[in-house]
Amino acid sequence: MQLNFSGLRALVTGAGKGIGRDTVKALHASGARVVAVSRTNGDLVSLSKECPRIEPVCVDLGDWEATEKALSGVGPVDLLVNNAAVALTKTFLETTKEDFDRSFNVNLRAVFQVSQIVARGMISRGVPGSIVNVSSMVAHVTFPNLAVYSSTKGAMTMLTKFMAMELGPYKKLKERHPLRKFAEVEDVVNSILFLLSDRSASTSGSGILVDAGYLAS
Numbered sequence: 001m002q003l004n005f006s007g008l009r010a011l012v013t014g015a016g017k018g019i020g021r022d023t024v025k026a027l028h029a030s031g032a033r034v035v036a037v038s039r040t041n042g043d044l045v046s047l048s049k050e051c052p053r054i055e056p057v058c059v060d061l062g063d064w065e066a067t068e069k070a071l072s073g074v075g076p077v078d079l080l081v082n083n084a085a086v087a088l089t090k091t092f093l094e095t096t097k098e099d100f101d102r103s104f105n106v107n108l109r110a111v112f113q114v115s116q117i118v119a120r121g122m123i124s125r126g127v128p129g130s131i132v133n134v135s136s137m138v139a140h141v142t143f144p145n146l147a148v149y150s151s152t153k154g155a156m157t158m159l160t161k162f163m164a165m166e167l168g169p170y171k172k173l174k175e176r177h178p179l180r181k182f183a184e185v186e187d188v189v190n191s192i193l194f195l196l197s198d199r200s201a202s203t204s205g206s207g208i209l210v211d212a213g214y215l216a217s
Contacts, residue, residue, distance in 0.1 A: 009079070011035040014134075019192075024054060030193070033055070035057055062105040074118075077121060078130070080129070082111045086103055086107065123170050128171045134192070135156050174204065
């Protein structure tokens with residue numbers, strides 16, 4: 001999908017690998033200035049070689065204070081993609097307090113925090129902007145050993161609705177539900193770019209399923 005994001009600044013979390021990394025590369029190729037956020041510095045170094053104009057930020061989004069310090073002065077952001085997540089594969093009975101806290105801190109609390117930082121900046125600048133929360137098929141169906149991960153994504157679905165309601169008067173806000181097992185990463189990235197663009201102006205607070213028809217079966 002060829003879209004033009006020239007003149008816009010994007011922030012992508014979970015930028016080091018997978019969907020986040022490819023989203024950064026696609027936005028970079030489409031003319032956007034991109035702030036790439038990852039907790040793995042090595043991934044940011046290699047990404048910077050592929051996309052020389054990006055602004056790498058290395059921080060563990062599970063750490064509230066470190067995230068506040070790293071992103072509070074990030075500057076103007078027009079496009080936000082909340083993609084960072086951890087998926088710990090344990091059964092319901094095996095899941096520990098540490099597993100639970102880590103999952104919710106990164107997958108949900110960080111979405112709250114980063115979105116607050118970016119949205120406040122958008123509102124103060126008087127720009128509409130776009131926010132995409134990358135969720136998952138397992139927000140809607142069960143899958144073995146993903147009780148906590150599924151719970152975080154289910155909660156994100158409702159969070160997105162509330163963000164759309166409260167931020168609606170100011171900006172566009174979208175949600176993506178990727179199924180990485182069947183859909184190609186390119187399919188997910190294309191949908192993210194669509195949601196970030198003006199072509200999705202009438203889509204807000206709802207999800208687009210890229211699941212190869214899984215939930216329709």
